[in-house]
Amino acid sequence: MQDHPHLRYFHETYQASRSGFRNLLPKLQEINPRTKIGFITIPSSLDTDLTIDYFQLPSLKKTKSTLIITSGMHGVECAAGAAVQRNFLSEIYSSQINLDYTSVLVIHSINPFGFKYNRRVTENNVDLNRNFLKNRKGFQRFNEGYPKVFEFLNPKVSLHSKSFSSRLFLMKALWTIIKMGIPAIKQASLQGQYHYPEGIYFGGTNYEPLRKPLGKLIRNFAKKSPRVLLVDIHTGYGERGKLHFFPSDPKKPRFKKYTEEIFEGYKIDWASDEEFFTVTGDLCTYVYKILPKKCEIIPMVFEYGTLNSQSTLGAIESMKRLIRENQGYHYGYKNHEERLIMTAKFLEMFHPSDPEWRIKVIEDTINVWKKILPRLQKY
Ligand SMILES: [Zn+2]
Incomplete structure (x- = not known):
């Protein structure tokens, strides 16, 4: 099992994961000559080498759908997310994506500090997925x-x-x-809280510095696309070895319908379900805000369970x-x-060492891509 090919996608450190990601450039350029690589530098008082790296893979003719894959929102969860991304770029992109009409943006390690220093949160102790509030007033809201x-x-x-x-x-x-x-x-x-900076689930007292450049990157890449599927990869919550699907409750019922169409056959855990909880300031809220109203947005968290929570x-x-x-x-x-x-x-x-768990993450995700991507790309 130790030499299973899926295991090669997993790296143990931020630096190794980032190099593994960047090294995919020549292969991607061969498949899509319009491929672009880039990075956003994260200001930090502790470390001068924290970057969010990305590949832009624009469609060759006209964009009818866009797929965005993000990893490492909770830094320490990034190793698995990055493994899924590398597997996607190495095997799935060339075989399952309609290069003429589908654009793809893959963003590695949204919270590089957390990945590098084995924390879930940012340097400011902020849970990023509580920080993307619609407006600054949200930081005043008392939990x-x-x-x-x-x-x-x-x-x-x-x-x-x-x-x-x-x-x-x-x-x-x-x-x-x-x-x-x-x-x-x-x-x-x-749910998140905004008043106890050293407490867990702290969402910050202001926006984290990555919000603006990340928003700009996503908006510029996807604003003309009629349909956008955003897959944000997490680990740690839910049944061990199982891939859970957590969407954000959409403002418009038709977005819910598209989500159900694309993920037909999978159990979707809607936040409005009774046993579930609602969060404030998640990435989806922000994506709804920055992309045009007419754009159909399907945000989905892929969550790989580890501890049977x-x-x-x-x-x-x-x-x-x-x-x-x-x-x-x-x-x-x-x-x-x-x-x-x-x-x-x-x-x-958040990053189990068990090879069985790791192999299953890649295998399950390959199967999901093969099911959902043809539905996303029905033109
Ligand atoms: Zn997470």
């Missing part, structure tokens, strides 16, 4: 549920997993669940790793060993 879970989510002491208080995590989690119920906890935390114990374990990583980052670790163990657990949650 009423968050203070109720604040202490549970954000212990303000250095991380010592064997301490008495850490050992009580499961009990504290169960107690919070009994008191509030899982849906209320999910809503209070996952659909079950109560899985959800508690996921929450524990998120909380502890954030705690360790802000308040330090009891010792070096503690840091190593935590980092490894956090990585396993």
Whole structure:
């Protein structure tokens, strides 16, 4: 299994993943002479080499559909997303895309800081997928549920997993669940918050610097396309080894219809479904804002489950790793060993080392491309 060809798409670090991505240029130019490569530099006080890289693959005649694939919104999740992108560019682009009428934009590692430093968030502790608010007023909006879970989510002491208080995590989690119920906890935390900069699910107090250049790139590339499918790749949420589809609830019912047409045969988890939660400031909100009204937009999150967070114990374990990583980052670790163990657990949650999991990610996605791309390109 170790030498399975799908495994070659996975890289362990940001730098290796980025090189692997950039190295595809000559092959892509051979397939499509209009191929362009580019990057956006992310300003940082810690690192001068953080870039978002992209390939623009415009149609050869007239664009009737556009496919956009983004990875690494949550940095540490990028390795799998980038693997899916490289597989797409190496095998799927030439065989499943109608080069005359379909344009493709592939954007590698939207949150390069998070990928490089194994964090889900940006350098400002911002969960990017809560930062794409429609307007700045959104940053003032207070998440009423968050203070109720604040202490549970954000212990303000250095991380010592064997301490008495850490050992009580499961009990504290169960107690919070009994008191509030899982849906209320999910809503209070996952929705995003804008008032506790060191807390988890912090959406920022202002837009992150990448928003503008990323928006410009997407708008300029896709604004003339009648139809746009945006695939944003994530890992960590849901049943292990399963590919889940999370769309954003569209403003227009006809967009919902197109989504259901293209993903026919797959279970789609609409945010308005009762057991689900709503988030503020996700990328789809922004894409709706920057593309023309007449453009049919189909935003879809591909989420590859890792820890069975659909079950109560899985959800508690996921929450524990998120909380502890954030705690360790802000308040330090009891010792070096503690840091190593935590980092490894956090990585396993978003970038599993298990070759079986990795092979399945690529295989499942190939099958999905083969089903949905002909539907997107019915001209
Ligand atoms: Zn994610």
